Amino acid sequence: MDNLLDDLRHIETLDKSCMLQILKRFPEDCRSAINRAKKVSLEGISGKRFTKIVFAGVGGSSIGGKLIIDWLWRECTVPMVLSRGYHLPAIVDDETLVFTVSYSGNTEETLSMLEEALNAGAPTITVTSGGAMSEIAVENGLPLISLPDGYRPRAAISHQFFSLATAMHELDLVGISWGEVPEALSTLEAIRDEISMDVPQEENLAKKVALRLLDKIPMVYGSSLLEGVAYRLRSQLNENSKVPSGSGSFPEAFHNAVLGSERDSEVLGNLALLLLRDPGDDEGVKRKIERFKELFTPKVGDIIEVEARGSGKLARILSLVYFGDYISTYLGLLYGHDPSSNVSIDKLKQV
Numbered sequence: 394m395d396n397l398l399d400d401l402r403h404i405e406t407l408d409k410s411c412m413l414q415i416l417k418r419f420p421e422d423c424r425s426a427i428n429r430a431k432k433v434s435l436e437g438i439s440g441k442r443f444t445k446i447v448f449a450g451v452g453g454s455s456i457g458g459k460l461i462i463d464w465l466w467r468e469c470t471v472p473m474v475l476s477r478g479y480h481l482p483a484i485v486d487d488e489t490l491v492f493t494v495s496y497s498g499n500t501e502e503t504l505s506m507l508e509e510a511l512n513a514g515a516p517t518i519t520v521t522s523g524g525a526m527s528e529i530a531v532e533n534g535l536p537l538i539s540l541p542d543g544y545r546p547r548a549a550i551s552h553q554f555f556s557l558a559t560a561m562h563e564l565d566l567v568g569i570s571w572g573e574v575p576e577a578l579s580t581l582e583a584i585r586d587e588i589s590m591d592v593p594q595e596e597n598l599a600k601k602v603a604l605r606l607l608d609k610i611p612m613v614y615g616s617s618l619l620e621g622v623a624y625r626l627r628s629q630l631n632e633n634s635k636v637p638s639g640s641g642s643f644p645e646a647f648h649n650a651v652l653g654s655e656r657d658s659e660v661l662g663n664l665a666l667l668l669l670r671d672p673g674d675d676e677g678v679k680r681k682i683e684r685f686k687e688l689f690t691p692k693v694g695d696i697i698e699v700e701a702r703g704s705g706k707l708a709r710i711l712s713l714v715y716f717g718d719y720i721s722t723y724l725g726l727l728y729g730h731d732p733s734s735n736v737s738i739d740k741l742k743q744v
């Protein structure tokens with residue numbers, strides 16, 4: 394087990410859908426997503442006035458919208474909402490920009506929200522690799538940003554995120570934050586050189602973290618900017634590593650999750666706290682995270698901290714998404730799973 398993550402031949406046999414190869418081209422995929430989305434005509438949408446923005450999608454296809462909300466929280470003056478169910482919120486009207494996102498294009502919740510967007514006369518942009526969603530888009534003349542084939546939905550996050558971000562930029566909704574994109578992409582390239590599969594375990598932070606998470610239940614926390622990243626990592630741990638996991642955010646966790654420290658080590662010993670640290674955190678948050686750690690340290694199985702990289706918010710967000718995607722993939726491999734397998738999700742979709 395100790396050197397399994399350096400045994401590339403063994404890893405290849407487990408990683409049947411090549412999650413690690415996909416992760417390796419993450420920075421290039423971000424660039425190609427931007428170019429691809431820029432070519433899509435937004436006729437019928439450009440020039441309209443939007444009073445709200447809604448991102449509609451579930452599971453892996455909801456993450457891009459959440460990351461955009463976190464990234465633009467302090468800059469975008471149009472309210473943004475994430476919708477992850479069968480129904481859109483009642484605020485949706487003909488001044489609401491709706492993005493419907495489904496990698497397969499066949500997810501029933503998202504198709505239901507697309508139908509509601511059409512009924513509400515909302516300007517709607519579809520983001521999908523095909524399926525019923527692309528057919529509905531063509532029938533109704535909706536802009537369609539195509540996601541490339543060959544990915545698990547969660548593994549297409551680079552394409553998904555930059556499809557949404559680029560369309561919003563083209564509609565003048567991103568503002569000066571778009572200037573953060575080059576730094577974010579070069580930060581991802583630098584991280585790849587440190588944590589990709591060919592970097593041996595003793596120098597590879599993502600492999601080391603995965604090893605520390607073995608046989609533990611990971612609880613992931615990030616500060617407000619990283620709320621979506623923490624949620625993403627918890628979902629990736631569920632989906633790629635096939636482990637139960639929870640997530641939360643600071644400062645909110647100081648007002649609820651901290652009380653969990655009152656249980657004894659018999660219960661808490663199974664947990665590993667994975668703290669996503671942002672150098673841009675408010676001083677109050679930094680101080681309280683130290684106290685939070687002190688309370689849990691004697692009882693939990695482990696406390697692991699991973700720091701965001703880069704100076705812009707986008708680099709800080711995407712750097713930790715990238716670390717987390719690698720960590721969860723390595724952990725799945727350590728457990729002997731194909732990180733891309735989706736047996737339980739596929740079964741439930743048939744119910």
Ligand code: PA5
Binds near residue numbers: 499500548
């Ligand atoms: O990552 C996954 O495979 C899932 O979380 C899917 O994203 C989720 O089931 C929704 O499917 P789709 O993205 O095809 O709409």
